[in-house]
Amino acid sequence: MTTTTSTRGRRRAPTRMERAAGKAAALQKPRVILALLLLLALTSIMLLDGYLRAEVGGDQRVRDGASSSKVPDKILNGGPIITYRAGQATTLSVPDKTIALTFDDGPNPTYTPQVLKILQKYDVPATFFLVGSMVSRYPSIVKDMVDEGNEVGIHTFTHVDLSYQSDARIRREMTQTQLALAGAAGITTTLFRAPYSSETDAIDNYSWPVYQKLGKDGYTSVFVDTDSDDWKKPGVSKIVSWATPKKNKGASVLMHDAGGDREQTIKALPKYIEKMKAKGYTFTTISGVIEKDNTGNRQAATATTGGAAGATGEQPVGGPEANAPATGTGSTPSRLQAAHRTATGATLYEGKALIVAVAVAEWTVPALSVGLIIVGVAVMGRFGMMLILARRHYRQRNKRRFSWGPTVTRPVSVIVPAYNEKECIANTLASLSKSTHPIEVIVVDDGSTDGTSEIARNAAHELGMTNVRVIRQENAGKPAALNNGVRSASYDIVVMMDGDTVFEPETVGQLVQPFADPEVGAVAGNAKVGNRNTIIGAWQHIEYVMGFNLDRRMYDLLRCMPTIPGAIGAFRREAVLQVGGMSEDTLAEDTDITIAMHRAGWRVVYQEHARAWTEAPGSLKQLWSQRYRWSYGTMQALWKHRKSLTDKGPSGRFGRVGMPLVVIFQIVTPVFAPLIDVFTVYSMIFVDFQAALYAWLAVLGIQLFCAAYAFRLDREKYRYLLMMPLQQLAYRQMMYLVLIHSCITALTGGRLRWQKLKRTGEVGTPAGVS
Known part of the structure; x- marks a missing residue:
């Protein structure tokens, strides 16, 4: 061996390479x-995109004690609009020969712009109940919708049945949709329609506590008088027929601008508008119905008290600063719809941040899919x-x-x-x-x-x-x-x-x-x-x-x-x-x-x-x-x-x-x-x-x-x-x-x-x- x-000597000074290594x-x-x-950013983007595209959590019965809350008869037999006045639930009906045209589940990049074009052509306003996740994905459509004089309401963020959700989930669904609206159009809204809802007589003991809670939070819940059932795709003539109220009555009419193939709805809508105008109907928004009811109440109070209007202290749902919406025009209004509020402060900036985050996810996920x-x-x-x-x-x-x-x-x-x-x-x-x-x-x-x-x-x-x-x-x-x-x-x-x-x-x-x-x-x-x-x-x-x-x-x-x-x-x-x-x-x-x-x-x-x-x-x-x-x-x-x-x-x-x-x-x-x-x-x-x-x-x-x-x-x-x-x-x-x-x-x-x-x-x- x-x-x-x-040779062992004094340790040399570290070289430049060794210093760089250190x-x-x-x-x-x-x-x-x-x-x-x-990796965390990628995971967050994926989770956000998944949350936008799917209902998370499922419709499970997690609300404790919901079945013990009995629905009042005056609600079951009342009109399609439930408001809270002086802490009490009150229903409103749409006046005769008046149509409050509503659309659910949007916005959709294919069908909603076509609906808006038809409404603008016939000078008809409508109320759109929007899904927050869709708002955050297509904010420009929502902005156009509001700018053209239409009204928007909340249809939850993920289209979940709130009847079976916890209070925290309900609050999250509403807040996130408000943020999406703030980021998209700079507004919030007081209108709400629950997914899977229909007429007021279908309210059950599970859903009623939800409407009570939201009513006390300042929301107006909107239901249906006449359902076009356009989601069944029964044909244009049936959609028009099913959406027509009986005996010249007024109605909150439901159609859909998203949620599936809406070609039949697009074809039926102009025929329906022409038919109803020929019958002498006028079109309004949900706020228009509420404002008209408030005006009637004030006039009645004036006649009874000799001019002491507003003695009861009631105000329109839209608030004292709101203006009555247009009831027969689709042109751009100079002021907000009564149900809308201007988003300011943290709500506005958080909403814009949400829109940006969703835009990033919308671009990232398809790119990752290709990858x-x-x-x-x-x-x-x-x-x-x-x-x-x-x-x-x-x-x-x-x-x-x-x-x-x-x-x-x-x-x-x-x-x-x-x-x-x-x-x-x-x-x-x-x-x-x-x-x-x-x-x-x-x-x-x-x-x-x-x-x-x-x-x-x-x-x-x-x-x-x-x-x-x-x-x-x-x-x-x-x-x-x-x-x-x-x-x-x-x-x-x-x-x-x-x-x-x-x-x-x-x-x-x-x-x-x-x-x-x-x-x-x-x-x-x-x-x-x-x-x-x-x-x-x-x-x-x-x-x-x-x-x-x-x-x-x-x-x-x-x-x-x-x-x-x-x-x-x-x-x-x-x-x-x-x-x-x-x-x-x-x-x-x-x-x-x-x-x-x-x-x-x-x-x-x-x-x-x-x-x-x-x-x-x-x-x-x-x-x-x-x-x-x-x-x-x-x-x-x-x-x-x-x-x-x-x-x-x-x-x-x-x-x-x-x-x-x-x-x-x-x-x-x-x-x-x-x-x-x-x-x-x-x-x-x-x-x-x-x-x-x-x-x-x-x-x-x-x-x-x-x-x-x-x-x-x-x-x-x-x-x-x-x-x-x-x-x-x-x-x-x-x-x-x-x-x-x-x-x-x-x-x-x-x-x-x-x-x-x-x-x-x-x-x-x-x-x-x-």
């Missing part, structure tokens, strides 16, 4: 927070490509006649960079001592402070290994340690492995056989997770077998292998020196040198029979640190070699094939892959739970199939696949955040030093791993 030790490390926490905030389709196609395409090419690769490499060339038997150098590897270095050397291929071992201690070099010397001595050299250097990072080892190597083939990795006896011999082909410059081995008995280890085991090794088979067949893993890789010493050695420009020195070798014209291959056993991180924090370094380093390496896209000839194959595949499959697709999970949750909550669940299970089934095939190729035990559903729910989400974090770091800049993970040394000889 030979030992080389560098600053970058200090910025990582804010970047993690930013990544989480981006989901693209990601879905890419993910399925990747699975298909991996399966087809991996199977072809397996058949090609396992043919009896397959050979790389003459058997490689000459000795090779094994380089082991080590930084504080006291737990693992002895196991690593023990595994190398059993190598069936002649080797020399070079342990490069990169300034360890835990006695790694002494442990390595002692282990080599106890194992009787005379082919081990231990080189000490000041801490300079993993690339520098590897370059030191390459310079010190005695042989033309160098094998690189991590200080926490163990080899099987045949690993080195299998790994170097491809060098029989003079075109081969580097060989990637098959990295295995040794501590797979832990949850994190089992998750990583699945990922290594399914992701990394299926990928490597695919890339090998396409001749564009992107990475020689640090845990197990072999290089021609000549090729390493030709490309300038291991670069310190990126965090992924293994990816960096692999791409450099492609560009230098060397072939890089995968040898699946050369296995190495490595230790998975023992905690989520360490896992995050490891994967962050990998993903960010890969981005750095791809950016560094971006000019490979224009390389010509055989050396340009990686740029033409490998670079696009790596960018699509390892960066773009994973970054947007969370869309699949986000939309799955979105669909479960707002669309169809069962269908969404089946879709998610189908995707999981495809992944399980691919994983099972990968396990079969690697002759692994299938029992670990039982962890895959949990991996999809937890581990994969963490990998998404890591990649997003890496993207943010890449966009904002920054560097990291060689990060050391805490090891336990539990991965021993391969024979002990099952």
Whole structure:
């Protein structure tokens, strides 16, 4: 055993690169927070959009004691308008030969503008009972509606039956709709119509408390005298007939400008208006009916008291500052409808904020939907490509006649960079001592402070290994340690492995056989997770077998292998020196040198029979640190070699094939892959739970199939696949955040030093791993 030790002197001052690394490390926490905030923003947008498009919470009977509130007979037998005067519920009827034309469920971008155009043409006002979620999605329609002299009322925010909801839900439905109206048209309203309501005689003991509560809050509840039943699409003539009051009576008439196909309503409306005008009817709004009733009451009071109008203290529902609405014109009024209030202060600004938020959601969700389709196609395409090419690769490499060339038997150098590897270095050397291929071992201690070099010397001595050299250097990072080892190597083939990795006896011999082909410059081995008995280890085991090794088979067949893993890789010493050695420009020195070798014209291959056993991180924090370094380093390496896209000839194959595949499959697709999970949750909550669940299970089934095939190729035990559903729910989400974090770091800049993970040394000889 030979030992080389560098001169130990005073610690040098940190270099500019190291100072930059320290600053970058200090910025990582804010970047993690930013990544989480981006995910939170996306989730909030999805929830808002789902809330706008679906009824949340369901119509459940949650109102305590509602059935004990009996509806007064005067309400059941009264008119379609319920107001509260002096704290008492009072009903109003529409005067004879008068139509209060009302529309429910809007606004709708297709039908509401057509309705407004017809009303304007015939100089007829109407009252629109609007769904708040639709108002927030189509605010310009509501503004036009109000500007043209029409009246608006509340039809709840999500079209939910308030009869079965809690007081908090009722208050939320009303407040949110008022905010939507404030943001859209700068107004609030005192009018309300409950979804699923009809005539007053249909009020039951569950709904009556709702109307009482809202009445005391200042709302006027509006019902129906005559229902056109246009939602049934019975035909134009029937809609007109069913909307016509009997015996010249006045009526609150219901039609719909949204909620489905309203083509028949659009055709029936002008015919209905013409018919009613021909019969001598006039059209008004709900406020017009109320104001007319108030005027009649004041005149009656004047006649009785000799002019003491208003002695009762009653005021119109619209308030003393409101003006009577137009009763026969659709032209733009100079003042508000009586039921409308000008929105001011916090209500106005909160309403505008709601409109902006909804606009963002309206643009974002469709864009994400398109992204989901693209990601879905890419993910399925990747699975298909991996399966087809991996199977072809397996058949090609396992043919009896397959050979790389003459058997490689000459000795090779094994380089082991080590930084504080006291737990693992002895196991690593023990595994190398059993190598069936002649080797020399070079342990490069990169300034360890835990006695790694002494442990390595002692282990080599106890194992009787005379082919081990231990080189000490000041801490300079993993690339520098590897370059030191390459310079010190005695042989033309160098094998690189991590200080926490163990080899099987045949690993080195299998790994170097491809060098029989003079075109081969580097060989990637098959990295295995040794501590797979832990949850994190089992998750990583699945990922290594399914992701990394299926990928490597695919890339090998396409001749564009992107990475020689640090845990197990072999290089021609000549090729390493030709490309300038291991670069310190990126965090992924293994990816960096692999791409450099492609560009230098060397072939890089995968040898699946050369296995190495490595230790998975023992905690989520360490896992995050490891994967962050990998993903960010890969981005750095791809950016560094971006000019490979224009390389010509055989050396340009990686740029033409490998670079696009790596960018699509390892960066773009994973970054947007969370869309699949986000939309799955979105669909479960707002669309169809069962269908969404089946879709998610189908995707999981495809992944399980691919994983099972990968396990079969690697002759692994299938029992670990039982962890895959949990991996999809937890581990994969963490990998998404890591990649997003890496993207943010890449966009904002920054560097990291060689990060050391805490090891336990539990991965021993391969024979002990099952």
